[in-house]
Amino acid sequence: MAEYILTAEDYYNGLRENKLMGLKCKSCGAVTCPPMKVCDTCGSEDLEVVQLSGKGTLRTFTVSRVPPEGFEAPYCPCIVETDEGPWVPGRLNVDADAATQDLIGKRVTATHYVLPADKYSAGEMVSALWSLEE
Amino acid sequence: MRDVAIVGSSQTKFGKLPKSNVELFAEAAIDAINKSGLSQKDIEALFLGTVFSDFEEGQVNMAGFGGAEIGLGNIPATRFEGACASATVAVRDAAMWVASGQFDIVLAGGTERAFTMGTPFATRTFAMGGDAKYEAVTGNTFPGAFAMAARLYAVNYDIPLDKLMEMLASVTIKNHKYGALNPLGQFYGKMGDLTVEKVLSGPRIAEPLGLYDCCPFSDGGSAVVITTAEIARELTDTPVYIVGTGQGSAGALFRQKDFTKPKSRVASARMALKMAGLSPSDIDVIELHDCFTPAEAIALEAMGFYDWGTAAKASDDGDTDIDGTYPTNISGGLIGKGHPVGATGAAQVHAICEQLRGEMPQGMQVDGPEIGMTDTLGGDFGTIAHIVLSLSKRRK
């Protein structure tokens, strides 16, 4: 059986300890994060579990003002280009009302936040919370 | 592969409608069949796009009910779900099945009651079109995804964000101008005179997008009758040939990295144009997936009509208006006409058919188009499909 070596649940559990977990490809060397079944760059199944530095550069974000049912606005979904290469989603830990375009390109570091389970999820979920570096 | 044509097409009014999904589809389907000169007994299969019917009215497995509602008998009936691209995928597969020789006449279409869900719940269900494990957990929404795209676009091309949003306001001003003229549009008779100031000062939805940068939630149905070129010529003097189709897919938005250049859309558009033996400059009229103002610019670039980073300005210059180089969303598009997600793709095809046949309502007819193209986006580039339509058969 082609079992996962790092599942979404494992990724969530890493984040609970503020560890950003991913996969390093033994064929091409690229890092995949969050995890997949195969290397996101070359498709190889020959992977090993690695911990990323948890550091990166903010590539884009928004300020959500009209949230989905079950969420409370405002908050800032974002995508960070990690130092290891993968773009990783999460939320930006800033004052949403003061978040402007010049945040893009800033250095950020990952901790985490937990989203409680509800009727339309398969359980509690965890995501990266990105804070601006001091 | 046999040549394939559309012999009848229709859409219902879009907006807030007191009808079930099956009823919305049935109205469009009967109208399309009646226009084709065929009857229900001629239809050999039904391909039906619906996305959120389980959330909207507790209904899954809808294709059979849709077929039975209009008396199609016990023919194969299949639900298609590719988020907002569902009906385009249904039309594309219908064309493929007819081209293959398996069926001669197929009904394809879609239906949706998204308005009925209300904004908070509709926003939740739409967000399910993105990756649940890693994206939905952030609370991001579809306006959020295109807000992120707008910010990337501004950085990529070194355009100040407020200047970019000012240029993109031209997209919603144009699409609402035509939506206000469209009797079947959600905003018929309304918002035809938006201004840049009004767009930019609208309530904030997902910054930098405001309310007027966004398409509405809509109820509506649509349908097209697809058959062989041979049968089509017996039925009508103006068949609209499906000369090219394309489809693409992608994983989660963040894995696509710079999603202002969505690879799935580039691949799908190229596939459709290659099959048609055409290039972007051959296209006379376009209906594309303007779910949000930045989406229109990104689509125009990915489909090859404009160089990367130039479509926002082209739109602001009027080059996508009815008398421009690439008339785009002259039906009102998703922004002005409405976006009943499961029905949208077939309604885009219907709009191009009307353009090519010279049947658009007053003020919305492009001057003598012969070839048109649709573009429909499902999720955050997870499913995407294109249809190229022509008054002439495919170049061999």
Ligand SMILES: [Zn+2]
């Ligand atoms: Zn690899």
